[in-house]
Amino acid sequence: MAFLADALSRVKPSATIAVSQKARELKTQGRDVIGLGAGEPDFDTPDNVKNAAIDAINRGETKYTPVSGIQPLREAIAAKFKRENNLDYDWKQTIVATGGKQILFNAMMATLNPGDEVVIPSPYWVSYPEMVSICGGTPVFAETSIDNGFKLTPDALEKAITPKTKWLIMNSPSNPSGAAYTEAELKALADVLMAHPHVWVLTDDMYEHLTYGDFKFFTIAEVEPKLYDRTLTMNGVSKAYAMTGWRIGYAAGPIELIKAMDMIQGQQTSGACSIAQWAAVEALNGPQDFITKNKAIFQGRRDLVVSMLNQAKGINCPVPEGAFYVYPSCAELIGKTAPSGKVIETDEDFVSELLEAEGVAVVHGSAFGLGPNFRISYATSEELLEEACNRIQRFTASLM
Numbered sequence: 586m587a588f589l590a591d592a593l594s595r596v597k598p599s600a601t602i603a604v605s606q607k608a609r610e611l612k613t614q615g616r617d618v619i620g621l622g623a624g625e626p627d628f629d630t631p632d633n634v635k636n637a638a639i640d641a642i643n644r645g646e647t648k649y650t651p652v653s654g655i656q657p658l659r660e661a662i663a664a665k666f667k668r669e670n671n672l673d674y675d676w677k678q679t680i681v682a683t684g685g686k687q688i689l690f691n692a693m694m695a696t697l698n699p700g701d702e703v704v705i706p707s708p709y710w711v712s713y714p715e716m717v718s719i720c721g722g723t724p725v726f727a728e729t730s731i732d733n734g735f736k737l738t739p740d741a742l743e744k745a746i747t748p749k750t751k752w753l754i755m756n757s758p759s760n761p762s763g764a765a766y767t768e769a770e771l772k773a774l775a776d777v778l779m780a781h782p783h784v785w786v787l788t789d790d791m792y793e794h795l796t797y798g799d800f801k802f803f804t805i806a807e808v809e810p811k812l813y814d815r816t817l818t819m820n821g822v823s824k825a826y827a828m829t830g831w832r833i834g835y836a837a838g839p840i841e842l843i844k845a846m847d848m849i850q851g852q853q854t855s856g857a858c859s860i861a862q863w864a865a866v867e868a869l870n871g872p873q874d875f876i877t878k879n880k881a882i883f884q885g886r887r888d889l890v891v892s893m894l895n896q897a898k899g900i901n902c903p904v905p906e907g908a909f910y911v912y913p914s915c916a917e918l919i920g921k922t923a924p925s926g927k928v929i930e931t932d933e934d935f936v937s938e939l940l941e942a943e944g945v946a947v948v949h950g951s952a953f954g955l956g957p958n959f960r961i962s963y964a965t966s967e968e969l970l971e972e973a974c975n976r977i978q979r980f981t982a983s984l985m
């Protein structure tokens with residue numbers, strides 16, 4: 586009898602964590618490495634949020650909380666959905682978890698039976714298919730392409746849906762592509778979903794606040810209110826408020842689903858960290874100027890990286906609407922020979938030769954289900970980004 590669970594054989598380790606680890610190892614060996622693999626803002630958590638946590642400790646808010654979260658946070662979440670997304674949720678329709686990751690996992694755990702399918706547009710965030718598989722479901726990939734800005738088309742969605750489809754996972758702006766859907770694009774997808782009433786939508790809006798230029802963010806239940814009864818709208822404080830380590834994510838949706846997720850969480854981690862929950866109350870209810878300031882910084886970095894990558898030989902980098910990632914194609918470089926003598930056959934070869942030759946750590950696109958591409962996280966200083974892009978230009982010019 587095998588000791589480890591069969592479920593484990595269906596799961597891949599996270600490629601993004603592996604890249605960060607490899608970069609760290611090379612750095613400890615004394616190599617000059619620029620890591621562009623991490624998916625977290627390089628800013629510090631705002632002071633008002635930190636102080637709210639300190640106050641919570643001093644007030645003795647250090648005990649177990651209700652499983653779904655403290656009421657002031659759930660009310661702040663309901664108010665946020667009303668204020669920013671024009672969505673009416675009672676606070677009892679909300680749930681707080683240990684990061685957005687746990688929300689996603691518990692939603693899958695609470696709803697998937699063996700054989701249930703979950704439609705995931707590719708490229709996708711690495712954890713979606715793995716979570717679906719761990720929970721016994723089957724991920725079904727709906728491919729996008731660079732030509733339509735890495736966005737799911739109504740046609741591709743229609744083709745991916747079967748009688749077994751339980752969920753569609755939407756993620757806008759997207760990790761890894763940065764693509765974000767306009768109101769009209771969401772409406773066209775919603776129209777397809779209206780013809781398939783058995784399909785629910787889990788929308789991961791984690792990067793909502795990171796969109797650039799005059800792009801206006803929409804979430805699907807706002808665009809098509811008839812989907813409200815089968816949508817789980819997920820969000821969190823990790824990316825918007827530079828709070829990745831605090832581990833607070835949240836969602837709102839139909840009460841029966843929220844209760845099911847509460848039951849899973851109650852037998853698992855229970856309520857999220859009490860102190861982090863009070864910090865999140867301040868993040869959502871307090872001043873929001875932090876977001877505007879950082880958006881401007883990220884936009885400057887995006888423009889720099891896109892422009893410099895498009896000057897690198899053989900690289901094609903579309904301009905993404907949001908998040909802090911770009912997802913350039915390296916298709917033209919497949920078949921070329923690196924300075925080490927290795928022929929670049931895949932995007933994984935491309936990123937490993939780039940790391941070897943120039944010490945720039947990025948993540949290969951095939952890890953996100955669509956290549957040959959690579960993902961750069963531009964959540965780091967302009968100075969480092971400029972140096973990294975110079976090295977990428979030098980590397981692509983050196984390929985024979």
Ligand SMILES: Cc1ncc(COP(=O)(O)O)c(C=O)c1O
Nearest residue numbers: 624684685686710760821823834
């Ligand atoms: C698309 C997406 N969803 C969810 C998460 C998880 O967020 P959290 O740190 O709150 O668990 C991430 C983090 O990288 C992400 O990129």
